[in-house]
Amino acid sequence: MTETLARSERRELCELMLTLGPDAPTLCEGWTAHHLAAHLRMRESDPIGALGMFVPFLNTAESHMAKLMTQMSFDDLVALVAKGPSGISPFRIGWVDAKANSAEFFVHHEDLRRGGPYPVGPRVLPPETDDALWEIVTSSAGMRLRRAQVGIILQRIRDQKATDQQQVVATGPAPVTVTGEPGELLLWLFGRESAAQVQLNGPAESLAKVRSISLSV
Numbered sequence: 184m185t186e187t188l189a190r191s192e193r194r195e196l197c198e199l200m201l202t203l204g205p206d207a208p209t210l211c212e213g214w215t216a217h218h219l220a221a222h223l224r225m226r227e228s229d230p231i232g233a234l235g236m237f238v239p240f241l242n243t244a245e246s247h248m249a250k251l252m253t254q255m256s257f258d259d260l261v262a263l264v265a266k267g268p269s270g271i272s273p274f275r276i277g278w279v280d281a282k283a284n285s286a287e288f289f290v291h292h293e294d295l296r297r298g299g300p301y302p303v304g305p306r307v308l309p310p311e312t313d314d315a316l317w318e319i320v321t322s323s324a325g326m327r328l329r330r331a332q333v334g335i336i337l338q339r340i341r342d343q344k345a346t347d348q349q350q351v352v353a354t355g356p357a358p359v360t361v362t363g364e365p366g367e368l369l370l371w372l373f374g375r376e377s378a379a380q381v382q383l384n385g386p387a388e389s390l391a392k393v394r395s396i397s398l399s400v
Contacts, residue, residue, distance in 0.1 A: 192288035316365035324352035334358030359385035374399035
């Protein structure tokens with residue numbers, strides 16, 4: 184059976200975490216690989232802790248992550264992430280995993296790849312992975328950019344060349360075109376503007392409005 188994007192990114196991210204070690208920096212401010220492993224485990228297998236990610240005043244996310252980081256070794260924690268969710272987690276359902284984890288694990292994989300002190304460029308991805316990421320980007324961008332006050336068009340790059348594939352993801356005046364490979368567009372949509380290799384083109388006022396949108400996740 185062909186490995187899904189969510190599963191391949193999970194596997195490769197866990198392998199990289201073990202290679203780089205618990206103290207490896209990430210693009211997530213203040214987080215190391217150890218924090219990332221705890222976050223991923225909590226998100227899938229600790230509903231009370233995960234609820235704090237969406238309801239900050241509950242103050243459960245950070246405390247539950249800290250508990251995981253002290254209860255077990257980094258290697259054991261990564262092994263649990265690699266194994267996948269436990270209990271009655273909905274993430275154990277195949278289509279839920281594919282829908283909810285493809286972007287999650289891809290973005291966090293890049294958080295770890297690009298979090299170090301030296302520049303790291305995009306991976307060379309198989310065409311089917313590139314296509315899957317384009318589908319994720321175009322289907323999720325409308326929600327991510329719902330606060331945009333201008334039009335936004337995504338322009339796809341393939342093999343380092345602009346294609347005729349465009350998607351209007353926000354309607355409004357004086358549109359901005361965001362150009363990049365699907366993986367880079369996904370990183371941009373998830374607030375990794377400093378690392379994502381994308382180009383924004385449009386009127387100065389529109390560009391300022393787009394850059395002011397909080398996309399951080």
